[in-house]
Amino acid sequence: MFDLNTLNPQQRQAVTHKTGSLLLLAGAGSGKTRVITCRIAHLRQQGVPAEQILAVTFTNKAAREMAERVEEMVGRKETKGMVIATFHSLCLRILKVHIDRLGFKKNFSIYAAADQQRLIRDLLRDIGVKNSSSDADQVLWRISAAKNHFIAADSYQSSDRDPLTTLVATIYPRYQQALKAYNAVDFDDLLMFTVQLLEQHPDLQEHYCQRFQYQMVDEYQDTNLVQYRLLKLLASGHGNLCVVGDDDQSIYAFRGADVAHILNFEHDFPGTKVIKLEQNYRSSGNILTAANAIIKNNQQRKEKALWTESGAGSKIEYLLCEDGEDEARQVMEQIHAEKYRGKLAYGDFAILYRTNSQSRSFEEQLRYENIPYVLIGGQQFFDRKEIKDVIAYLKVIQNPADEVNLLRILNYPKRGIGTGSIDRIIRHSADKKISLWRVLQQVDQVAEVNDRTAIACSHFVDLIQRYQKRFAQPLRLQETLLEMLTELKLAEEIYRQEKDPQIAQRRVANQEELLNSLATYLERTPHPDLAGFLDRISLFDDEIAGKNDKESKLALDAVTLMSLHSSKGLEFPVVFLVGMEEGFLPHKKSIYETFDIDEERRLCYVGITRAQQQLFLLGTQQRRKYGKLEQREPSRFLGEIPEKLLQKSVGEPPRKATLEEEAASATSFFDNIGQMFGD
DNA sequence: GGGTCACCAGTTTTT
DNA sequence: CTGGTGACCC
Numbered sequence A: 001m002f003d004l005n006t007l008n009p010q011q012r013q014a015v016t017h018k019t020g021s022l023l024l025l026a027g028a029g030s031g032k033t034r035v036i037t038c039r040i041a042h043l044r045q046q047g048v049p050a051e052q053i054l055a056v057t058f059t060n061k062a063a064r065e066m067a068e069r070v071e072e073m074v075g076r077k078e079t080k081g082m083v084i085a086t087f088h089s090l091c092l093r094i095l096k097v098h099i100d101r102l103g104f105k106k107n108f109s110i111y112a113a114a115d116q117q118r119l120i121r122d123l124l125r126d127i128g129v130k131n132s133s134s135d136a137d138q139v140l141w142r143i144s145a146a147k148n149h150f151i152a153a154d155s156y157q158s159s160d161r162d163p164l165t166t167l168v169a170t171i172y173p174r175y176q177q178a179l180k181a182y183n184a185v186d187f188d189d190l191l192m193f194t195v196q197l198l199e200q201h202p203d204l205q206e207h208y209c210q211r212f213q214y215q216m217v218d219e220y221q222d223t224n225l226v227q228y229r230l231l232k233l234l235a236s237g238h239g240n241l242c243v244v245g246d247d248d249q250s251i252y253a254f255r256g257a258d259v260a261h262i263l264n265f266e267h268d269f270p271g272t273k274v275i276k277l278e279q280n281y282r283s284s285g286n287i288l289t290a291a292n293a294i295i296k297n298n299q300q301r302k303e304k305a306l307w308t309e310s311g312a313g314s315k316i317e318y319l320l321c322e323d324g325e326d327e328a329r330q331v332m333e334q335i336h337a338e339k340y341r342g343k344l345a346y347g348d349f350a351i352l353y354r355t356n357s358q359s360r361s362f363e364e365q366l367r368y369e370n371i372p373y374v375l376i377g378g379q380q381f382f383d384r385k386e387i388k389d390v391i392a393y394l395k396v397i398q399n400p401a402d403e404v405n406l407l408r409i410l411n412y413p414k415r416g417i418g419t420g421s422i423d424r425i426i427r428h429s430a431d432k433k434i435s436l437w438r439v440l441q442q443v444d445q446v447a448e449v450n451d452r453t454a455i456a457c458s459h460f461v462d463l464i465q466r467y468q469k470r471f472a473q474p475l476r477l478q479e480t481l482l483e484m485l486t487e488l489k490l491a492e493e494i495y496r497q498e499k500d501p502q503i504a505q506r507r508v509a510n511q512e513e514l515l516n517s518l519a520t521y522l523e524r525t526p527h528p529d530l531a532g533f534l535d536r537i538s539l540f541d542d543e544i545a546g547k548n549d550k551e552s553k554l555a556l557d558a559v560t561l562m563s564l565h566s567s568k569g570l571e572f573p574v575v576f577l578v579g580m581e582e583g584f585l586p587h588k589k590s591i592y593e594t595f596d597i598d599e600e601r602r603l604c605y606v607g608i609t610r611a612q613q614q615l616f617l618l619g620t621q622q623r624r625k626y627g628k629l630e631q632r633e634p635s636r637f638l639g640e641i642p643e644k645l646l647q648k649s650v651g652e653p654p655r656k657a658t659l660e661e662e663a664a665s666a667t668s669f670f671d672n673i674g675q676m677f678g679d
Numbered sequence B: 001g002g003g004t005c006a007c008c009a010g011t012t013t014t015t
Numbered sequence C: 001c002t003g004g005t006g007a008c009c010c
Helices: A009-016 A032-045 A059-073 A089-103 A113-126 A132-150 A163-181 A187-200 A201-211 A225-235 A285-295 A324-342 A357-366 A384-397 A405-410 A418-432 A436-441 A449-473 A475-486 A490-497 A501-525 A532-537 A550-555 A587-593 A598-610 A635-641 A659-676
Strands: A022-026 A055-057 A081-088 A110-111 A185-186 A214-217 A241-245 A274-275 A316-321 A349-353 A373-375 A557-564 A570-579 A613-621 A623-625 A630-631 A645-650
Touching: A009 A032, A009 A274, A009 A613, A022 A032, A032 A055, A032 A059, A032 A214, A032 A241, A055 A059, A055 A089, A059 A081, A081 A089, A081 A635, A089 A225, A110 A113, A110 A187, A110 A532, A113 A132, A113 A163, A113 A185, A113 A201, A113 A405, A132 A163, A132 A187, A132 A225, A185 A187, A187 A201, A187 A225, A201 A225, A201 A598, A214 A225, A225 A241, A285 A316, A285 A324, A285 A598, A285 A635, A316 A598, A316 A659, A324 A349, A324 A357, A324 A570, A324 A613, A349 A357, A357 A373, A373 A630, A384 A405, A384 A449, A384 A475, A384 A490, A384 A501, A384 A532, A405 A418, A418 A436, A436 A449, A449 A475, A475 A490, A490 A501, A501 A532, A532 A613, A587 A623, A598 A635
Parallel strands: A022 A241, A022 A274, A055 A081, A055 A214, A110 A185, A214 A241, A316 A613, A316 A645, A349 A557, A349 A570, A373 A557, A570 A613
Antiparallel strands: A623 A630
């Protein structure tokens, strides 16, 4: 239950909007999630059946939170049949039912970055490209960009000017063919294929339009062309589409997101009602004034200004540090001081940076000071080799056509199928146009493979088939996984390979963690099966991923470290926005290559608006980069903040510098500040 | 099959 | 300076 009277007038208007298109321009911290969840609850109370409601988000976390909050409001029973999902999981649901219409089998696999990379690398090697590792990433990147722009493999144009484009034009079609042969799709395919499916099959489009009479989309400013087309397809007819977003927080252009979608929404959906949420419930006045001052320098935007009923609060502190190490030390000092002064916990602090590599100096310092911290991003649980190995087994058991993973495990752990034999098997498979799995099943017919290897292969086939049967029993999933790990002797293999016993132990523990993930999955899934578990893993459901398991999250009081991108949607009492320097924010590439300073400004805006009570901006005068000392300039965005909001201070002068150098650097600093603020 | 060495590249990345 | 990779050699 909820009370409409606890909402402000704009929020109330949005919540009670029933039919037709609605554009909700929701500034940072304006209670956007609350409005969406209340609107869903309200629709239910108005008698809209749960199964007619669809809410789409970008992250699992957002979807989960939304679902939880709706459940709290209307009760679990009332949400049955409602779909609150990410774009990717929505598309996966649709494809699970209809993908046969696109020529795939229903047990298809989802290829994540590692699988894609391996496949691309193999394809590059096939056409004789040497240094395939770095090229693979670039090719993959371009294929992803093409898919986000809805460019299919056969219509990708090669170019005389750019060799990479030519390479992509060659690889992209082969890549799609391989995926199809392996009965696999990648992330971008999930979306692109769903759009194709609905476009080519009007009966399906009709079906889903009817099914989802009331649709809501969060973070609409981040939609790419494919997502946009999907939404248009789903909303056609009734047009009951409510999109929520903030053009000022559009920070995923590099992933194909296009702010134009939110800017043109009123035009795309005539008769759209527009509501702006500008009252901010998160940050103190000075922080909002600074954020507004910065963002108004962007030209292409919907005019809006955040305001708050709370007071001005503390000034924003700008700390100019000597170097990277000094920057980290200053943050520690402030954490100690603020923690004491404000009775805060470690969990109330966040350190935000532009690039993940910036986290290191802070991690070192936090460890040195024994301050607990969590690093968001970076190496993911499922990226670890020992985890990928187990998942490769599960994927092959689910879909033996998946050759990337089949090759990964064929001789791991070692079972006497050497690289030479594998080459011969692959060649045979290619020559005779028989799938690898089939070749392995009838390996005795391959003359080039000796008897001992043939026996090893048939043992392998037998192993996979045995586990296919065992994993088909949903009630025994956990036991079966444990049995498999034991039978494969993966732990022994790890201890044998890894010299450091402590590291080996941790890697084995990671594999055991996968069992916990499976347990979590079993607990919260009505009809669990192996395919479902793999899907959840593939879609990065971090609840299943185990690293966010509830106990550790609640028990751990820790400073958060993350990139500005990952910080969107979150809030912290105290925020340190570090690396406020030209080259980091705005990033060098945006200055010299993409020329999109506005996007960097939005990124800066996102960072600033994460802070509730206190905001620290930090930058350095010099920084070690790739081993070389570099002079740094303060970020241009600092100059866009009204000076009266800022409290500036300079860190320690260089310890080894002479007095003259000290004097010189101090003078130049004040000169710089003077110029920046036009004194 | 495993270990060492030289070479290269280094923005963000919700899924 | 780092981490990751491929080539090469035993």
